[in-house]
Every structure is written in structure tokens, then in C-alpha cells.
Amino acid sequence: MECVMGVVGRDFAVVAADTSAVQSILVHKTDEDKVMVLDSHKLMGASGEPGDRVQFTEYIQKNLHLYQFRNTIPLSTAATANFTRGELATALRKNPYMVNVILGGYDKDAGASLYYIDYISTLHKIDKGAFGYGSYFCLSLMDKLYHPDMTVEEAVDLIDKCIKEIRLRLVVAPQNFVIKIVDKNGAREYARRDLVGDNASVDAATTVTA
Amino acid sequence: MVGKNCFAIASDRRLGVQLQTIATDFQRVFKIHDKLYIGLSGLATDAQTLYQRLVFRHKLYQLREERDMKPETFASLVSAILYERRFGPYFCQPVIAGLGENDEPFICTMDCIGAKELAKDFVVSGTSSESLYGACESMYKPNMEPEELFETVSQALMASVDRDCLAGWGGHVFIVTPTEVQERVVKGRMD
Numbered sequence: 001m002e003c004v005m006g007v008v009g010r011d012f013a014v015v016a017a018d019t020s021a022v023q024s025i026l027v028h029k030t031d032e033d034k035v036m037v038l039d040s041h042k043l044m045g046a047s048g049e050p051g052d053r054v055q056f057t058e059y060i061q062k063n064l065h066l067y068q069f070r071n072t073i074p075l076s077t078a079a080t081a082n083f084t085r086g087e088l089a090t091a092l093r094k095n096p097y098m099v100n101v102i103l104g105g106y107d108k109d110a111g112a113s114l115y116y117i118d119y120i121s122t123l124h125k126i127d128k129g130a131f132g133y134g135s136y137f138c139l140s141l142m143d144k145l146y147h148p149d150m151t152v153e154e155a156v157d158l159i160d161k162c163i164k165e166i167r168l169r170l171v172v173a174p175q176n177f178v179i180k181i182v183d184k185n186g187a188r189e190y191a192r193r194d195l196v197g198d199n200a201s202v203d204a205a206t207t208v209t210a
Numbered sequence: 211m212v213g214k215n216c217f218a219i220a221s222d223r224r225l226g227v228q229l230q231t232i233a234t235d236f237q238r239v240f241k242i243h244d245k246l247y248i249g250l251s252g253l254a255t256d257a258q259t260l261y262q263r264l265v266f267r268h269k270l271y272q273l274r275e276e277r278d279m280k281p282e283t284f285a286s287l288v289s290a291i292l293y294e295r296r297f298g299p300y301f302c303q304p305v306i307a308g309l310g311e312n313d314e315p316f317i318c319t320m321d322c323i324g325a326k327e328l329a330k331d332f333v334v335s336g337t338s339s340e341s342l343y344g345a346c347e348s349m350y351k352p353n354m355e356p357e358e359l360f361e362t363v364s365q366a367l368m369a370s371v372d373r374d375c376l377a378g379w380g381g382h383v384f385i386v387t388p389t390e391v392q393e394r395v396v397k398g399r400m401d
């Protein structure tokens with residue numbers, strides 16, 4: 001039921017994910033951050049087995065830091081994507097990580113880029129993508145509404161439409177989402193979209209916010 | 211497919227997970243050197259891993275031998291690498307095409323554990339392989355020039371993938387002659 005999605009715009013990439021931590025019929029928490037800030041200009045949205053997700057993303061983050069300490073320059077987004085894929089591929093036939101990743105990053109020379117890496121380490125560079133049951137609803141919305149060089153407002157609006165669709169049409173849908181953005185100024189949280197939990201506004205209970 | 215002193219190698223462009231299409235620009239045909247190409251159908255992750263391993267081995271070979279690998283040699287290498295994993299295979303069916311000695315075209319395919327199948331006319335692999343066999347068999351003529359070969363390969367590819375829900379979203383065709391390589395994207399039914 002976990003959803004991760006990403007979209008590339010004009011010199012930025014947006015990665016959004018739901019924030020529910022679920023086990024069987026119980027929702028443990030509604031503010032679990034699944035989009036990890038790997039370094040100053042990279043975001044890794046991950047979905048899958050909860051233990052693997054946290055372990056794997058932290059492992060990638062620490063290795064990125066190590067590279068930066070050793071070499072004084074950060075790894076590019078493309079190299080990070082290939083490193084991530086390599087780690088998943090090496091583990092695949094021994095002790096696989098059940099983690100699907102949407103990696104978004106900004107590089108001075110390459111601009112914004114988004115990579116799709118699934119749990120069996122298929123790597124592909126994409127403009128828009130999504131994982132999870134939500135992807136069945138989001139991907140066609142994105143196909144219709146996406147165009148290259150979108151502004152931040154347009155991209156977040158597209159994400160919001162996807163979130164609205166997931167909330168409406170997916171049985172046992174996650175209610176809360178986090179949206180993070182990465183551009184030349186760095187990777188940061190852009191917004192939360194909370195319908196339930198401590199941070200949801202009172203209005204949210206009575207009106208459907210987009 | 212083999213032509214007159216040239217060959218063509220083509221693939222579709224879909225990257226999918228069963229019923230869901232993830233991307234429509236996935237690359238499946240890779241260059242090993244100027245006169246040797248390999249197409250890898252099957253599981254995308256294994257195609258990527260295998261390609262990386264093969265490029266690594268070829269670069270090592272180039273360093274040691276100071277020349278490019280012959281297509282026959284490369285085919286044997288691929289076969290050996292696949293058979294290494296006999297009881298835990300790479301889920302890939304490669305198609306290898308190259309210009310060998312005297313620019314003689316060489317093509318072969320193999321199954322996922324490295325059983326080589328040489329042919330003089332055409333080889334196919336993938337989910338639409340049965341359709342491809344039929345289409346190629348009917349459209350193939352010996353000694354086609356590059357332009358005619360391109361037409362034939364494109365038509366055969368498009369006709370076959372149109373009947374296969376797991377393949378399609380355009381075609382990527384390489385025509386390789388001793389002097390040049392033409393790379394073309396063919397637009398077909400996008401569904």
C-alpha cells in the first residue's frame with residue numbers, strides 16, 4: 001500500500017511518498033518519512049519491507065558521505081543511481097533487499113534527474129514514475145498531465161492530483177503524504193499533505209483538501 | 211538479421227513489470243565494439259548486469275590482446291558466462307550480431323543457460339519470438355542491401371510486437387556496415 005512517486009521539472013525534481021507505517025491491520029504511525037535526504041542535492045524515496053527500507057537507504061546515505069569525505073567532491077546523481085543499483089544487484093541472489101527506490105537529484109552539469117530502481121535492481125532514468133499500488137492510479141495521470149519543463153507549482157499540482165486520486169480510489173489508502181524537492185539550492189522538504197494525525201488541520205476532517 | 215556485408219539488430223522499447231509499463235525508451239541493444247552488438251531480452255536487471263560484466267570482460271580482452279574480440283569468440287564468452295550460472299541462471303536470452311573476419315556478418319542467439327544457436331539468416335528472442343520467427347521467415351531475402359534490410363527488419367519487428375502485449379512502444383534498429391552504423395528509432399503502435 002506504500003506509494004512513492006517522482007516527477008522532473010525545469011531544473012528540479014520532486015519526490016513524494018506516503019507517510020504511513022502499517023503492519024497488517026494496524027497503522028503504527030502516520031508521519032513516517034520515507035523520502036531520505038541523501039546529501040545536499042539528492043533525495044531517495046523508498047518503499048518496501050520497512051526494515052530493509054531504513055537499512056538500505058541509511059547504508060546508501062552513509063556510503064555517499066564516505067565518498068565525499070574521501071574524495072572531497074560529492075557523487076553525481078547518475079553515479080549514485082548506479083551505485084545503488086550495484087548494491088541491490090550484489091545482494092539480489094544472496095540476501096535481497098525488498099526496497100523500491102525513486103532517486104531524484106540535481107547536478108550542476110546534468111541538471112535535475114530522476115531514476116527508477118526497483119527491488120530487483122532494474123535501473124532506468126525517467127521523467128516521471130511511481131511505485132506501489134498507487135502507481136496504478138498515478139502513472140496514467142502523469143502520462144496525461146506531465147509535460148517537460150514544468151514549473152514547481154505545476155509539478156506539485158500534478159503530485160497533488162495523484163495524491164487526491166490515491167486517497168479516493170485506493171482501498172486502505174494512505175492518507176498522509178510528504179513532498180520533497182531538490183533543485184540547485186539543495187534538497188528539502190517542500191510540503192506535507194496530512195488528512196489524519198496530529199498535524200492535520202481541523203478543516204481536513206470536513207473538507208477534502210487537494 | 212544478416213544482409214549483404216551488413217547486419218541489422220533491433221529491439222522494442224518497452225520496460226514493463228507484467229501488465230504495467232514503466233518506460234517506453236528502454237535500451238535493450240548494446241554496443242560492445244564498433245562491429246559487435248548484443249541484444250538482451252528477458253529480465254531487465256539481468257540484462258543490465260550481464261551487459262556490465264560483458265563490457266568488463268571485453269575491455270580486459272582489449273587490454274591484453276590489443277584488438278577487438280571477434281563475434282564468434284564473444285559468443286563463446288557469453289555462452290560460458292551464462293553456463294557458469296547453470297543452477298541459478300541470468301534470465302536473459304541474448305542475440306549477438308557482429309562483423310567478423312573480412313566483415314563477414316555473424317549472428318547467433320542462445321537461451322538463458324548459454325546454448326548457442328548459429329544461423330545464416332536471422333535470429334530472434336524475447337516474448338514475441340514465435341511471431342518474430344514467422345515474420346522474419348516470410349520477409350527475409352538473402353543479400354539485402356542496408357536500406358532494404360532496414361525496411362525488412364522494421365516491418366518484421368513491428369508486425370510481431372503488435373501481437374504481443376508485453377512488447378512494443380516503438381522499435382530501435384541498428385544497421386551496421388563495415389564503414390558506418392545507422393541507428394534509427396521506429397515509431398509503431400504505442401500500446
